[in-house]
Amino acid sequence: MLVAATTSLVLIALLVPLVLLVRTAAESGAVDRASAEAESVAVAVGALEAATPGTAGPGTEPGAGAVDGRAADLETLRLTVERAAHPTTVFLGDGRVLGARADRSPAVELASRGRSVTAAVPGGREILVAVEGAPGGTAVVRVFLGDDELARGVTRVQTGLLVLGLVLVGLGILVADRLARAVIRPISSLAKVSHRLAAGDMTARTVPGGPPEVHAVGLALNHLAGRITGLLAEERENAADLSHRLRTPLTGLRLEAESLSDPDEAARIEARVDALERAVTAVITEARRRTRERDECDAVAVVGDRVAFWSVLAEDQGRAVELDLAPGPIPVAVAADDLAACVDALLGNVFAHTGEGVALGVRLAAAPGGAVLTVTDAGPGFGTTAPLERGESGAGSTGLGLDIARRTAESSGGALTLGASPEGGASVSLFLALPRRAQARPCSKPRPVR
Structure with a gap:
């Protein structure tokens, strides 16, 4: 776009004066040709002045030869005017008019005083040549040039210049595109390599090139x-x-x-x-481990197993555990061990930050694109719905439990949300995305944590 705009501006700056120059040159050439034609007719008009009375032959009246010679010259002038390439009119000094019909315009009156002029009239131009010493006074030769004659060939030249300009713009864009590709290709390669590095492919390298x-x-x-x-x-x-x-x-x-x-x-x-x-x-x-491979497992089996493990401690502390698992299997894009550690971190927080006898609930439900795991309790709650920063804790702990849960959810393509439970306590919801394949492959049973 930049090269097209720049090239267009340069070509406009060059072609507009050139088009005007072509038009001016065409008009000047037409005027010169008409002037030359008018001059040739003026020579014929001047020949009338050179005609002198001839010598009368035997048996002829005196002066008859002169009359016949002048009539012959007038006939010659008339034929010359009629055969002219442009409409030509001769205004003789005695008032006679030879050639094409034309009005005696003010420019003709001015030329009859002995001054050759070129005047613009409706539809074209008049080329007026004064011939002094003609019979009856100064004669005027008028050659008319129409507008089409003045602009003959200009349209063809202008069209050629326009086509030339378009071709030059196209060539400029083509050359600019090739030059730009020489820069864009290495930059695109750099972007691809950077994305591969960000995805964990440490073997990605680029081939340096370009400017x-x-x-x-x-x-x-x-x-x-x-x-x-x-x-x-x-x-x-x-x-x-x-x-x-x-x-x-x-x-x-x-x-x-x-x-x-x-x-x-x-x-x-x-x-x-x-x-x-x-x-x-x-x-x-x-x-x-070099990279964190995205594994998958059945969330129903893992969550059920971990809740069963923690239920023993809940029974010892007199806690009511409400478990609501959707019919399985529900595949999620999280490794079994990672999901087990996530559930352990969430349930461990409930046991660590709520008193004995406080009820808790675990719910796993299928959702569009994945599953939602919700852990609630009837304790004091978080007091905020904003995710806590890694290492922050208001209860004197390390503050890593929620961060483990958040990273587990995000590794699958999901997210973590904090809220309040119906009992007024804490509520932690994790959206776990589906794996790339439609069904989860069999996952190993997570190792128990003692």
Whole structure:
């Protein structure tokens, strides 16, 4: 668009004066041709002045030869005027008019005083040539040029210039398009690589190209991707070191448990150590994982299993648990372990921040595009519907439970919403999106958390 506008302005600035010049040149050429024609007729008119009385032959009256010569010259002049290419009129000094009919205009009167002029009249122009010394006084030769004669060939030339201008604009746009593509292609490639990097593909790289500035941006993006890959590798190595550091004291605890004299106590402590080791291993595996693959599972099975696990503690604390599960299966785009950890975090918040005997409810319902998981209680509530920031808590906890639930929902393409329950307590709703496939593949039963 920019090149088209610029080219059009330049061509208009050049072609408009050129069109005017062509018109002026055409008019000037037509006037010159008509003037030359008028001059030739004026020569014939001047020949009347040169005619002198001839010598009378035997038996002729005196002066008869002169009369016959003048009549012959007038006939010659009449034929010359009639054969002219343009309408030509001769106004003789004695009042006679030869040639095309024409009114004796003011311009003709002016020319009869001995001044050759060109005058504009309706429909064209008059070319007037004064011939002094003609019989009867000054004669005037009039050649008429019509408007079509003045503009002959101008339309054809203007059309040619217009076509030329359009062709030049088209060529300019074509060249600009090719030049722009040389810049757009590398920029589009940079955008695609940046989107791949943002999606977690750390192997994405671009082939630098285009102008020097775009080439430099491509090199910088590749350097940034390499730096990010290096930092992630360093973090994975740190996670591996952390696993070794944590497993050493765990091994010591296991040996201490095996040395206990009470078999039941030893088995109980070993079970705790096993659970702790599994939790540590899961954390390390998650930290070392390059990308977070989007898994899927049956939300009904996972939520039902976790509620059954927490129901034992609820029964001990005298809490009423209301469970409302939609008929399954309901596939969601969340791994079974991640969904189990999310449910554990939400139910753990209820047990941690409400008193014993406070009822709670868990509802899982199918929704367009996914499922909605709602956990409610009859406690004091949040006091706000705005999502809490990561690490914030008004109850002295780490404030990570709701953040875990939020990230779980968002990883599936859903969202978390806070509200108030019908009993006036807290209500947490998670929308979990459907997986890409219509049905969830069989998911493993989540590991119990003790």
